[in-house]
Amino acid sequence: DQQVKQNSPSLSVQEGRISILNCDYTNSMFDYFLWYKKYPAEGPTFLISISSIKDKNEDGRFTVFLNKSAKHLSLHIVPSQPGDSAVYFCAASAWAGNNRKLIWGLGTSLAVNP
């Protein structure tokens, strides 16, 4: 059962417009959320994160919004650039016993068209 869901496998956006990638989660114990970007045949790279005590975190063109009541977060990229074309993974973490456990979504493939 997927605890972290990225319901859109793919998204296509025009260069310069906003890209919105969505992520839903089911476990209310998640207290930290991360977005990663991955190019083909490379390892994911960390993009931006947000703690559950916040509802927004911004870093340059990237903003993550968290709606705890809806168990939903989204990543906004403004303006979108062709170099943003990649797979974006949402991940959420929580305590599992004495350890932290990170749960990954299946990813959304973003294509930014020139």
Place this chain on the structure above:
Amino acid sequence: DGGITQSPKYLFRKEGQNVTLSCEQNLNHDAMYWYRQDPGQGLRLIYYSQIVNDFQKGDIAEGYSVSREKKESFPLTVTSAQKNPTAFYLCASSMGEIPGLAGDDEQFFGPGTRLTVL
């Protein structure tokens, strides 16, 4: 430059052979992880280690083995018991759990190894 290295980038093996994938980090991280990615799928956790000489099974540990004799190194052996070994394997590390510091959840990834079993 601090980072994680995985070698080799591409690896070919015959069916029935064991193969070991290398992962080294110089970030002084306590925790290390192995993931597998298949086409159209997310990252699935194979094994992880929070500290030297200790490791735990992830979600898909069957057919794999690991060791953690040094903080910097976390090699993964894909054994002949793994039914579908052809995949992209990713190693990651993180600072490890420090109570109350959820920001340490960030994992840093290596470039990956593409294993093809013929």
